[in-house]
Amino acid sequence: MNGNRTLKVIVAALLGAGGAASPAALAQQMPDFEQWACRFCPFSEPGVTGDAGASVLNVSDESARFGDYTGLDEDGVYGNADADLTYRTEGGYAVAVDARNLGLDSREIELRAGRQGHWVVDLSWDELPRRLDDSGRTVYDGLGSNRLTLPGGWVRGNFASDFTALDANLRDLTLGWDRRSAGLGLEVVQSERLRYEADWTRQTKRGRGLTWGNFLGVAQELARPLDYQTDEVDAALVYAGTSWNVRVGYYGSFFSNKDTALTWDNPFNGPDQGRMAMSPDNRHHQGQLSGAYRFATWDTTLNASYARGRMEQTDTLLQYTVNPSIMAQPLPLDEFDGRADTTHANLRLTSRPVERLLLSAEYRYSERDNESGQYDWATVQADSLQTLSFVNPVYSFENRDLSLTADYRFSRMLQGAAGWQRKVRERDYQNVDRNDEDVYWGRLRFRPMEQLSLSFRGESGTRDATDYQAIPGTGAGAEQNPLLRKYYQADRDRDLVQVQADFTPAARGSLSLRYENARDRYDESAVGLVSADYDQISAEGTVQVWKSLVMTAYFSRDNYDSFAVGAASFVTPNTAPPNWAARTEDRHDVQGVALNWPGLVDGKLDLRADWMRADTTGDIGILNALAGAASPFPTLKSELTGTELVADWHLNPRWSLNLGWRWEKYSADDWAKDGVGPATIGNMLTFGTETLDYDVNVFLLGFRYNFVREEAE
């Protein structure tokens, strides 16, 4: 059967070339496989291939920020190991292990076993250490639990300055968590056309995060407990025919949180305790169907996908308040019936009526239909004050996108593309029911010579909003200024320009330059964000300096500027005209140099060096018509500098010695933290955290064993 199909394809090929041949002649077009012995092909033989290494690292200083994601937060010596090994047996069976950072809290390991083309089982383990902060201090006991208590003898007060027992009770606090993932996957290839895939992942997140608790007029920083577990299941059946394919899949997500609430003592005068809800358990099921059909005419492909899902959340509700002085009201229901149905559909037609022209039309539909119940809630504000009853809004969204694209290759030198996109966004219970946006774009690629490529892209979009309306049931005192236009719903004009030049004067070097400018204008917004500009320029060059020595240098600058207008008033409702404004200017500069010099000393020594610098600044100026021009905020700053030197000495084809040094320094100025101690803010009790500046050196000494064939030695 296979041979017949092959023959048919060959016939098609030859007929397409304008000729006709006898079946016998056609058969001769196939190679004589007896001559195709592949005697010189160095196929992997049974046994172990790959490499494994072990190392010792010495970290000079303790730093939560440096250890964030890396696990190198403590100073001292770390043992580490990694491996990339494959063990093969006769018949194509293999077991592979890929392990990294085994000695660190960022360890990950993946074990794969199977027979390629038949089945594969995949086991994985991955740890992600978050080291959020180690500079804080707190007076609370019960850290990590869902009950935070004040120490005995705590003296409450109206202000933080009244906390006479504060200094005596402050203890060091660390915030952070460990995210750990275990995975099991299976792929079975039943036939050339049909295969099955199934993946299960269990992810846990345990530790302490930052949150804030408050009572009317006072607040405190708190450590919230994190004990999450999420199971995810992905399963699919895939069938690939000659001109079509289809995938039928299921995705499930099951989240559980051991802590439904956090209860804490009030350090200030007022209610004794407060309680806030933690994230409730939730479930998500989604069925998926997608596929593609390729027509013989004009190289046309039709892609389609449809996914229908349901998100559910039915956790038991907390009471309105834990304040016994407020008469408890009955809840409208004990368990919330949270449910949102989701629908995502996509239809795309792509065709090449002529070889140089690509046409594409696409329609996308996405809906979140919130079917949760709506009830009257007798809310108690901050465990302090019984307020009016409110009905919870249930937000639903419907997005519809239609796009048309044409790409034409005039020649190898010139290629152009253009497109149009209509985006419709519909919402309910919000100020704007519907946005309609039209986006036009064009792109030109010009290659005047083999060594130079230029690319230009321009885009212009206009988003219109339906009438801006007040949201009903907001509550007295909470009405927005009628001149406000929320930027993600407001009328907007967006223009974008991108220019890129790639120059490769010779095989020994290349230079790439890129510029991008994006401008958002909200001209109909009297209050709110009225403009946001972004531009970026970047350059990267690579040059082969000498023999195998290659140097790469790069630079980039990002600018983010925005302008917002406010309308301040203490009169309810706020109908004040615009009377203040804020200008924000953020900068981000990156520069670096990397040197790679392999094969020194007769191929025994590989050297690599990197230097990198990333600086940010953030300036915020307030233009205050009420009280004259206020002094601007101090500049927000961060500076990150990193240097890395790595040397690998190949003692022989099997063994190599690894030496490394990494230095990284970070410093920041942040007015939200600088000078803020636990009692600096009169009506807050904080952790008094600082910007996490660090200056860390890491030295590495290790060896690596390479499993090579004997003949390679």
Place this chain on the structure above:
Amino acid sequence: MLLRTSFVSCALALLGMAGAAQAADEEASFSRRGADQCIGCHSDWDPPLMGIFQTPHGNPHDARSPFGEQQLQCEACHGPGGAHTGRVPRGEPRPPIINFGSDAWTPVPQQNAMCLDCHQGHVGEQWAGSTHDINTVACADCHSLHPPSDPMLSKDSQPAACYSCHANVKSDFLKPSAHPVRQGKLACTDCHQPHGSNNEGLLVRSNLNETCYSCHTEKRGPLVWEHAPVVEDCSICHDPHGAVHPAMLTRRAPLLCQSCHTPSGHPSVPYGSGDLAGGAASPFVLSGSCLNCHTQVHGSNHPSGKALMR
């Protein structure tokens, strides 16, 4: 088998370009000895080619592999090499074979068609008309088939391939608040599906929020009291590639919040440097700013959580 079909389809496309039956006949012929003949000249090629025998493409035990039984070996991807390996008249250039990458003489659509003929059901399901297809990205722009391991498949080395076009994203991950791509703990493909998907940004799940929920599941809900922009689109407040401000926020609180909240009293009032630690030490600016009280900014499941304070 699939590979044989694949190569012939591509040959068909190339023959169509050539337009001459005779040339087509020549191009359609295979080399006499297959890979052995290729290795004779290319075994010491730079960059090295022989690493492919340690990869899935060089596995003789997989019938789908180019080196599976009675498959077309090198010519499965590079097309019939009869003319290329044959005798070349003096002074004439050696006829080329199909080659790969943006600088290759073979047009990118034909290159990709060659790959997709085998990988259609694996990665090509949503390729046609996808962003990378429209932008004429070649499979070989990202993937390297001849080294023992494809850098694109490693979390450490994958971002570099993406940065070659998405240079702006490279700097994003060096911002003070960013996902851990720089640390090698997250790859671009953890969030993006570069082979095409049915949503903007080539995301792996059905839309942006559902992609974020894969790791930030606790925010999925639905909750009793939702914050409308949170359930609409995470990127209204966050830049997922990295930001100058904490928590990957696009702007600093309270200004970010004040862009949408203007009730009378404290939400509508401008704050300045006089509110910092050396001055009034205002809780509306310091520590968590608005979050000091409205701590449940992603929504609350508390019956009293309307103002996102519980």
